[in-house]
Amino acid sequence: MAEKGVKVFGMWASPMVIRVEWALRLKGVVYEYVDEDLASKSDALLRRNPVTKKVPVLVHDGKPIVESTIIVEYIDEAWKDGYPIMPADPHDRAQARFWARFADDKCNAAIYPVFTATGKAQREVVREAQRCLKTLETALEGKKFFGGDAIGYLDVVVGWYAYWLPVIEEVSGASIVTDEELPLMKAWFDRFLAVDVVKDTLPPRDKLLALNMARRAQLLSA
Amino acid sequence: MAEKGVKVFGMWASPMVIRVEWALRLKGVVYEYVDEDLASKSDALLRRNPVTKKVPVLVHDGKPIVESTIIVEYIDEAWKDGYPIMPADPHDRAQARFWARFADDKCNAAIYPVFTATGKAQREVVREAQRCLKTLETALEGKKFFGGDAIGYLDVVVGWYAYWLPVIEEVSGASIVTDEELPLMKAWFDRFLAVDVVKDTLPPRDKLLALNMARRAQLLSA
Missing domain, CATH: 3.40.30.10 (Glutaredoxin)
Known part of the structure; x- marks a missing residue:
C-alpha cells in the first residue's frame, strides 16, 4: 500500500x-x-x-x-504485513480490546480528577485511580509487556501512562504509581519507555511539565 | 473451530x-x-x-x-469463514467502528433521557436525540443497510434502535424517529426488522412494553 x-x-x-x-x-x-x-x-x-x-x-x-x-x-x-500490533488469536484480541476500553472509560476517568484535587479529596481520588490501575495491572501478570514479549495494541493504548502519569504526579504532588501499590505497572513503565520507537517519539518533559503546571493553575483559579 | x-x-x-x-x-x-x-x-x-x-x-x-x-x-x-459481519476493507472497518462508538457514546446518552423526561424538557431531549441520530443517519446515505446491501457490524450494533426506540416512544409519548425528521433511519428500521435472523430473535413486544412501562413509572416516582 x-x-x-x-x-x-x-x-x-x-x-x-x-x-x-x-x-x-x-x-x-x-x-x-x-x-x-x-x-x-x-x-x-x-x-x-x-x-x-x-x-x-x-x-x-x-x-x-x-x-x-x-x-x-x-x-x-x-499495513498488515508490518509489525503485528494486535494479537493474532481472536480471544487475545478481544482481551486487548476489553482492557483498552476499560483503561479509557474507567481508569482515565479516575485519573483526571487527581490533576486538580488537593488535600483529603486528593487522597480519595488517588486511591480510586490506584484501584482502577490495580485491576488493569492484572493484564500484566507473568508478562514483560501487555502484548507479551513485545509491545502491542494495549501497550500502545495505555502507554501514555508511563510518561504522562509521572508528570501528573509532579504537577499535583500526588503519588499514584508506586513500587508498593502498583509494582508490575511501575516496572512496565521503565520497560516501555526504554523501547526505541516509544522513547524517540516522546515530547520534551520540561515543556510537558510547564504546560500541565499552567493548565492546573488555570483550572484551580477558575 | x-x-x-x-x-x-x-x-x-x-x-x-x-x-x-x-x-x-x-x-x-x-x-x-x-x-x-x-x-x-x-x-x-x-x-x-x-x-x-x-x-x-x-x-x-x-x-x-x-x-x-x-x-x-x-x-x-x-468464525471467520461464516457470514462476514465486519467489512473487508480497513477504511470501511474503521468507519463502522467509528459510528458504532459514536452511537454508543453519544446517541445512547442522548436517547436515555427521553425515557423519563416530560413536557417542555422532553421536547428538548427529543431534539437532542434527533440531532445525534441525524448525524448517524449520514452513514446510511445511498445504502440499503449500514453494511451496504446486507447487514453488517454497524447494523448489529445500532439495530436495537429499530425495535426498542418505538417502545421508548410509546412508553414516553415522544416521537423521535419520524418520516419527517429521520426518513432514512425510519426506512432502515423496517428493512432491518424484516431480516429473518433479526426478527426471529426479538423479545415479545408486549412483554418489553410492560417492563419499560413499569421501569418508567418506578423512575418517575423515585
Whole structure:
C-alpha cells in the first residue's frame, strides 16, 4: 500500500495522538505531522473530522480516520504485513480490546480528577485511580509487556501512562504509581519507555511539565 | 473451530445482549442462552465477568469474552469463514467502528433521557436525540443497510434502535424517529426488522412494553 499522503493531525502534548505516532513508527510508516492549535482548529482538521472535531486524525490515501484506538487498529490492518500490533488469536484480541476500553472509560476517568484535587479529596481520588490501575495491572501478570514479549495494541493504548502519569504526579504532588501499590505497572513503565520507537517519539518533559503546571493553575483559579 | 460450549449470559430485554445473539445467528452458531436476574446475578456470571459484572458474556471453548461490541468482533474473527459481519476493507472497518462508538457514546446518552423526561424538557431531549441520530443517519446515505446491501457490524450494533426506540416512544409519548425528521433511519428500521435472523430473535413486544412501562413509572416516582 502506498505510503504517500500519510498525515497525522495532532497536538504535541496529547496522549491520544502519540498512540497513532507509535503505531505508525512500529510499522515503519513515514508520515507528515501537523500540529494543531486546539483553541483555533484549522479548516483542514475540521473538514476531515466534522463529527467530533478532535485530534488525532489520520489521513491515508486521502481518507480520514478518527478516534485514536480505531486509528491504531486501522494502521495494523492497512499495513498488515508490518509489525503485528494486535494479537493474532481472536480471544487475545478481544482481551486487548476489553482492557483498552476499560483503561479509557474507567481508569482515565479516575485519573483526571487527581490533576486538580488537593488535600483529603486528593487522597480519595488517588486511591480510586490506584484501584482502577490495580485491576488493569492484572493484564500484566507473568508478562514483560501487555502484548507479551513485545509491545502491542494495549501497550500502545495505555502507554501514555508511563510518561504522562509521572508528570501528573509532579504537577499535583500526588503519588499514584508506586513500587508498593502498583509494582508490575511501575516496572512496565521503565520497560516501555526504554523501547526505541516509544522513547524517540516522546515530547520534551520540561515543556510537558510547564504546560500541565499552567493548565492546573488555570483550572484551580477558575 | 468447535462450537461445543458456546454459551451466552444475557437478559432477555437487553439491547446489548441481542447484538451477540444476532451475530451468533448470522454465523449459524448454535448456542446455549442463560437468562440472568440482574438484581441477583449468578455466581456463574460473576465468575466469568468479575471486572464489569455485566451481561452479555459469551463463553466459547471455556473462555469468557465481555462487552457487546467486542464480543461481536470476536464472533466475526472466531468464525471467520461464516457470514462476514465486519467489512473487508480497513477504511470501511474503521468507519463502522467509528459510528458504532459514536452511537454508543453519544446517541445512547442522548436517547436515555427521553425515557423519563416530560413536557417542555422532553421536547428538548427529543431534539437532542434527533440531532445525534441525524448525524448517524449520514452513514446510511445511498445504502440499503449500514453494511451496504446486507447487514453488517454497524447494523448489529445500532439495530436495537429499530425495535426498542418505538417502545421508548410509546412508553414516553415522544416521537423521535419520524418520516419527517429521520426518513432514512425510519426506512432502515423496517428493512432491518424484516431480516429473518433479526426478527426471529426479538423479545415479545408486549412483554418489553410492560417492563419499560413499569421501569418508567418506578423512575418517575423515585
